[in-house]
Amino acid sequence: MIVYGSSLSPFVRKTLTFINEKGLAAEHKPEQPQSTLPEFRACSPLGKIPGFADGDYRLADSSAICHYLERKYPAPALFPASAEDVGRMIWFEEFSDTVLIAAAGKVFFQLNVRPMVLKEQPDMEVVDRALTKELPPLFDYLERQIAGPFLVANQLTLADIAIHCPFVNLKLAGHPLDAQRWPKLGGYVAGLLQRPTFKVRDPKAAPQ
Numbered sequence: 001m002i003v004y005g006s007s008l009s010p011f012v013r014k015t016l017t018f019i020n021e022k023g024l025a026a027e028h029k030p031e032q033p034q035s036t037l038p039e040f041r042a043c044s045p046l047g048k049i050p051g052f053a054d055g056d057y058r059l060a061d062s063s064a065i066c067h068y069l070e071r072k073y074p075a076p077a078l079f080p081a082s083a084e085d086v087g088r089m090i091w092f093e094e095f096s097d098t099v100l101i102a103a104a105g106k107v108f109f110q111l112n113v114r115p116m117v118l119k120e121q122p123d124m125e126v127v128d129r130a131l132t133k134e135l136p137p138l139f140d141y142l143e144r145q146i147a148g149p150f151l152v153a154n155q156l157t158l159a160d161i162a163i164h165c166p167f168v169n170l171k172l173a174g175h176p177l178d179a180q181r182w183p184k185l186g187g188y189v190a191g192l193l194q195r196p197t198f199k200v201r202d203p204k205a206a207p208q
């Protein structure tokens with residue numbers, strides 16, 4: 001199994017964490033988005049990360065990859081049993097993949113990618129708006145949803161794996177979640193990050 005893409009991408013982090021929780025072994029090749037590496041482009045026609053290969057089988061998109069893995073390698077189950085809980089899990093995954101990653105990604109892009117990779121000045125208005133206007137209502141919503149260590153069915157699912165990823169980007173950007181303002185969410189994310197399977201790093205990357 002091979003996963004292409006830097007784990008600085010929340011979608012790559014989701015995929016690698018899911019694989020770790022499944023107890024599967026995968027080679028990690030931290031390609032950048034739009035890499036022209038032919039093996040990567042064979043997996044990811046749009047050039048987005050992650051790309052994925054399991055032998056001759058190739059796939060792109062973190063959600064598609066996780067759904068494939070759950071069917072192919074059912075134990076341990078990372079999807080819940082009931083239709084209701086599956087629906088709720090997919091809701092939280094979508095919530096993360098769309099609005100949460102979009103807002104957190106603005107902070108990470110401006111404060112990390114622009115200065116460190118593109119050698120450009122960050123737009124601090126974008127950062128400020130994301131931190132003060134866009135993210136707080138999303139955190140408020142999650143704070144109301146959390147009633148234990150996991151979001152759905154009292155077990156670790158793709159929902160938790162997906163939701164925690166943008167919080168890693170916020171921390172890397174120097175804006176970790178304010179656990180005083182959102183105590184349940186803070187405890188929930190910290191609990192997940194203590195799992196050894198959630199300690200995802202790019203090969204040769206500096207410790208976070």
Ligand SMILES: N[C@@H](CCC(=O)N[C@@H](CS)C(=O)NCC(=O)O)C(=O)O
Pocket residue numbers: 009010011033034046047048049050060061062063097
């Ligand atoms: N829905 C995709 C989104 C993947 C995605 O947008 N990855 C970003 C990096 S965080 C990317 O490769 N962007 C480059 C581009 O859009 O050209 C997934 O879940 O894998």
